[in-house]
Amino acid sequence: MKIVRYEHEGNIKFGVLQGKHINVLNGDVFSEYQITKEILSLANVKLLSPCVISKAVCVGLNYHGHAKEMNLELPAQPLFFLKPSSALNHPGGNIEYPSISQDVHYEAELAIVIKKLAKKVKAEEAEKYILGYTCANDVTARDIQKMDGQWTRAKSFDTFLPLGPCIETEIDASNINIKLYLNDQLKQSSNTSDLIFKVPEIVARVSEVMTLYPGDVILTGTPSGVGPMQAGDTVTVEIEGIGRLSNVVV
Known part of the structure; x- marks a missing residue:
């Protein structure tokens, strides 16, 4: 559904x-x-965005291919960061290019949508707490990320979290294709089978640290091929079985 x-x-x-x-x-x-x-x-x-969040929890460096392209060692445990609810954006909504950045990047991601209050969930029970999945774009001001050495400011600008177009409730998220197009040119192409940390473990690890509320999302990481976008560009995240999420940069 x-x-x-x-x-x-x-x-x-x-x-x-x-x-x-x-x-x-x-x-x-x-x-x-x-x-x-x-x-x-x-x-x-x-x-509109298919859910209203209290927070978005994001997993950094979670595709083998992305770790390889960044020339980084595989993480021993998931790396988490947050996007605020104020970053939420809708299907078709404009992504606003911040005046203080010169290097804004796209990052296609599969997002987990939490169904009910989740705290200290075991990995084998994670599915009970998932309503479904949606497409996400973890928009990032890459130059600010490098400048700060931590990720909050670079990830948190208003409009930097497009979600949608729907929540798919009947899908096996362990083996689906994920792609990103910039002005109809394919830039990212991978499969969730390349995830370092899989969905059940991610839900367990996050809920071990913080309580998740209905409608919260967990972004599972981006595959290789991240890159810059400019004002006037159209960026589209496409995930097999879910749909296409398109936004214009302004």
């Missing part, structure tokens, strides 16, 4: 995406809901 969050005639609701139409949901996908018979055309709604 592909869950979307959308705005229509001033109202924000969840729905189930069926091709070019949406079946309206009543209720909250993180608690109780019913699928109604009301149908809307996708062309008549504005898609």
Whole structure:
């Protein structure tokens, strides 16, 4: 099931995406809901980020290919950093290029969407706490990242966390293709089978440190091929079985 969050005639609701139409949901996908018979055309709604986060937890250096291209040793344990809720961006939303940066990069990522409160979850039970998966772009001001030596400022600008277009609830995230296109030119292409730390372990490791709330996301890392983008560029994250997340840099 592909869950979307959308705005229509001033109202924000969840729905189930069926091709070019949406079946309206009543209720909250993180608690109780019913699928109604009301149908809307996708062309008549504005898609929003499929969840509202309290935080985004991101895993750095989590693809073998990315570690190789960066000439870095494989990490012994996951490296975590955070993006604030204020960085959240929507499908089709503009990515704002900060005036204090000269080197903003794209990073295609698979995002885990948390279903219910998760604290000290065991890896073998992680699936019970996952609602589904969505596409993410971990936009990064690379020059600021290098300047600071830590990642918070470089990762946290407003609009630096596009999510969407939907939450796919029925997918095996262990072996799906992930790609990124810059102005229709393929820049990143890999598969989640190349992840160093797999989804269940990531959920366990994160929830060991901090409580995860319904709607929070965990970004699982980016594959090789990261690079710069400029104002006017269109960047698209494509993940097999989920869909395409496109944003324009301004």
